[in-house]
Amino acid sequence: MLMPWLRGALLACVLAAAGMALARDLPQFTGLVKQNSPAVVNISTKQSISPQKMLPDELRSPETDELFDELMKRFLERDGSGGHPFDFDSNSRGSGFIYSQDGYIVTNHHVVKDADAITIKLSDGRELAAQLVGSDERTDIALLKVAATDLPVLRMGKSETLEVGEWVLAIGSPFGFDHSATAGIVSAKGRSLPNDNYVPFIQTDVAINPGNSGGPLFNLAGEVVGINSQIYSQSGGFMGVSFAIPMDVAQGVIEQLKSNGVVSRGWIGVYVQDISADLAESFDMVKPEGALVAQVMMTGPAARVLNQGDVILAFAGKPVANAGALPPLVGNIPIGEVVAVEILRQGKRETVTLTVSEQPQEAHKPLETALEQQPAPMAGTLGMQVIDTEAGVMVEAVMGEPARRTGIAEGDIIAQLDGKPITSAAEFKTIAAALEAGKTVAVLVQRDNSARFLAMKIEANARE
Structure with missing residues (x-):
């Protein structure tokens, strides 16, 4: 039998050896940080908040008192000295990285949005004024x-080559602490x-906090594979879930901003939704996959090519x-490409084939519906009562x-x-009556100016 002290010594040796083996398996980030930190910058912005930008709506009298509003306007006017008690500057901080040797710097749209002045602080301590070349809100x-x-x-x-479980590193300025590595x-x-x-975001568990936005996300080869953009938080601080813009998406945007100051992107004019397991069953699919076309814009490239209910697989x-x-x-498809x-x-x-066109500057609203009701309500079926309206067959009551x-x-x-279009309440009842009990069917509904498919399980007594 081993002496107690000898057993303890052997156990300590085993634990030490296991710790050394574990340490050898963990990545070393020191070289990566030293090599790349000089190209990561701190970004600070300043926005002047004028009386016109401040609370004209909030200070208005709820009773629309014109005298009160006029007094507030006069109070907010500048005095002869040019000063004003309500003028102040709003400051914010973020991160960014140097994209080219001649001074182009990448960050997030929301870091510099509405900024009147932008200052870049380099790793050598220099502070330089920056001009906004261009910004794209959709990709941030x-x-x-x-x-x-x-x-x-x-x-x-290349963010495309990233694997789930792969180590990544972020460098930025959380809370203004420059060149923090996580x-x-x-x-x-x-x-x-x-x-x-x-944006098909990269989700990581890298600690990202306010001030990290716009900073780079590296792989172990020291390459930028993402731009840190958002966190999921219930407290305002890091909770283990952060999101980065993939570099494969970002680089095309950056090059367009560099060349034109704005971004043009492809558009086909459809609204799509995910396919649940129930919807997959209603479309006789083996598994949920693809993008379900819920609505087709009448003026878009897909108008005469795709239909509601089509599932885009590739x-x-x-x-x-x-x-x-x-x-x-x-x-990412060039404008005009088939x-x-x-x-x-x-x-x-x-x-099928279609020609990609340029996305309109103004976001298209989904098909609007007028809800002027017509008389002649129909008997309930599938647990609802429907009536004919100018907009179509409307659900009058869910029973x-x-x-x-x-x-x-x-x-x-x-x-x-x-899968059958509904043009009248009578037609709805006829189609519903023919549905087999136990079958799952897709129902296309228009709600709040948008369209969406829902999966309905037909019950034996629900068709009447």
């Missing part, structure tokens, strides 16, 4: 220019966030995994299942049922 990318040459630059990498792994790729349809030779994957694919689109239409795979479980609401316009 901005390009700046400073009057300097022979600046250190970073190497651009590391983590790629948590997911191709994340689609609300209002960010053109675009220009690249697979479309979900709805979030389609916008960046379309946006592309092949692989679709699933009524259970059959087809390939039970399966409509309630499907998510149908009063005021919805029923445009399709089980």
Whole structure:
């Protein structure tokens, strides 16, 4: 039997050896930080808040008292000295990186939005005034220019080659602490966030905080594979979920901003949605995949090519995994190029072609609907009562299942049922009566000026 002290010594040796082996497996970031930190910059902005920008709406009398409003206007007028008690400067900070030796610098759109003055602080302590070359709100990318040459630059990498679980490093200025380095792994790729349809974000667990925005995300080869942009937080601070703009998306935007100051992107004129397991069943699909066309713009390139209910499986030779994957694919296609689109239409795979056009500057609103009601309500079916209106067949009341479980609401316009267009309440009832019990069907509804497919499970007693 081993002496207690000998057992302890052996255990300590085993633990030490295991620790050394683990340390050997972990990446070393010291060289990467030393090599790339000089090309990472701190960005500070200043925005003058004038009385005109301040609270004219908030200070208005709720009773529309003209005398009160006039007094407030006079109070907010500048005095003879040129000063004003309500004038102040709003300051913000962010990060960026040097893109080229002649002074082009990349950051986030939201870092420099509405800035009256932008200052770049380099790693050697110099502070330089920067001019905004161009900014793209949709991808949250901005390009700046400073009057300097022979600046250190970073190497651009391919975000497409990133793997989930791969180590990545961020350098930036969280809370103004310059050149702070944080590391983590790629948590997911191709994340689609609300209002960010053109960016398939890289999700990481790298610690990103206010001030990191616009800074670079590196792979272990020291290449920039992303631009840190957003965090998911319930507290305002880092909670283990951060998002970066893939460099494969960013580089095309940067080059367009550098050349033209604005970004032109491809557009085909469709609204798409993800396909749930229930919707996949209703379209006789083996698994949920692709982007489901919920609405086609009448003036867009897809108007005479794609239909509501088509599932886009591939675009220009690249697979479309979900709805979030389609916008960046379309946006990166040159204007005027003819592309092949692989679709699933009524259970059959087809390939169609369309010409990509330039996305309009003004966002197109989904088809608007007028809700002037006509008389002659119909008897309830599928758990709802529908009536004919000028806009189409409208749900007057939701009375039970399966409509309630499907998510149908009063005021919805029923445009399709089980792939068949609905033009009248009588037609809706006829089609509903022919549906098989236990079948899952797709229902196309128009709500709040947009269209969306819902999956409905047909019950034995729900057709009458």
